Amino acid sequence: MWKNPSKYFAKTSVKYFERHKGEVNCCALSPDYQLLLTCSDDSRIHVWDAKSGLLKHKVKGHKGPVKSCCFSPDGSLFASSSHDSTVRIWRVETADCLHVLTGHSKCVETVSFSPDGTRLLSAGWDHMIILWEVQTGQRFKTYTGHQDATLCSAFSTDGSLFASGSWDKTIIVWNPRTGAIIFHLKGHEDWIRTLTFSRDGILLASTGLDKMIRLWDCENGKCIKVVKSMLEMTHVCIFSPEGTLMLAGAMGLQQL
Incomplete structure (x- = not known):
């Protein structure tokens, strides 16, 4: 049925981006919404024109599946992490590799830029966050x-906190400057899949393979709401700008 998926979208406004030769693990939009970044088990990263769907750069360098990718806040750089235990920082304009970061000993699952773009967070299977x-x-x-x-990480909007989620079913909220653990949050019954701070930094949303979305108060570390997801697996969770709605996955809109 899905040998040529693009034909099923021919009469809709959905664009279908088809070039990877393996499972796509992550995608990200540039801050100005002009570019789309995708990474795959085929060890490639693709940079697309988001409006036309044209492939601008086919980026090679990693020696294994690429697990995560993200743009810097100013849109001039992007980062990627891989099963090859490395993290790479690239220039968007030329797709040249700026740095190869070699501090992890196992697969790196997540990368996140700080809000000011001066630092990059990475974490994975070796239990280390760098x-x-x-x-x-x-x-x-x-x-x-x-x-x-x-498996996942996120900075608060002001950069004063970051959160990490793990296969150990817990979330840790950290002080990035001192390395102190602010909260160790427990409640999920399976792996933590996604983390998202609200724009004001007061709330943290987490999703897990237990199909639950949890909302945490970042001032006291308490879980203030638990919502059962309508989706089999929630891969993304985003707050609306005013913080009253949350978009879960590709289709589920949850009222807070």
């Missing part, structure tokens, strides 16, 4: 606390 200096590619700080692999 914060890097973007300009130099040097390690700024290493954080340990999870008992299993880290």
Whole structure:
């Protein structure tokens, strides 16, 4: 049925981007919404024109499946992480590799830029979370606390906190400057899949393979709401700008 999926979207406004030769693990829109970034098990990263669907760059460099990708806040750089244990920082305009970051010993599952774009967070199977200096590619700080692999990460809007979610079914909220653990959040019954801070930094949303969405108060670390997801697996969770709605996955709109 899905040998040529694009024909099923011919009469809709949906664009179908078809070039990867493996499972697509992550995608990201540039801050100005002009570019789309995708990464895949085929060890490639693709940079697309989001409006036309044309492929601008086919980026090679990783030696294994690429697990995560993201744009810097100003849109001039993007980062990627891979099963090859490396993190790479690339220039958007030319797709040249600026830095290859080699501090992890196993697969790196997640990368996140700080809100000011000066630092990059990475984490994965080796139980380590590393914060890097973007300009130099040097390690700024290493954080340990999870008992299993880290799958996802997110910074608060002001950069004063970041959160990490793990196979150990817990979330840790950190002080990035000191490395102190602010909260160790427990409640999910399966792996943590996604993390998202509200724009004001007061709430943290988490989703897990237990099909639950949890809302946490970042001032006291308490879970203030649990919502059962309508989706089999929630891959993305986004707050509306005013913080009263949350978009879960590709189709589910949840009222807070």
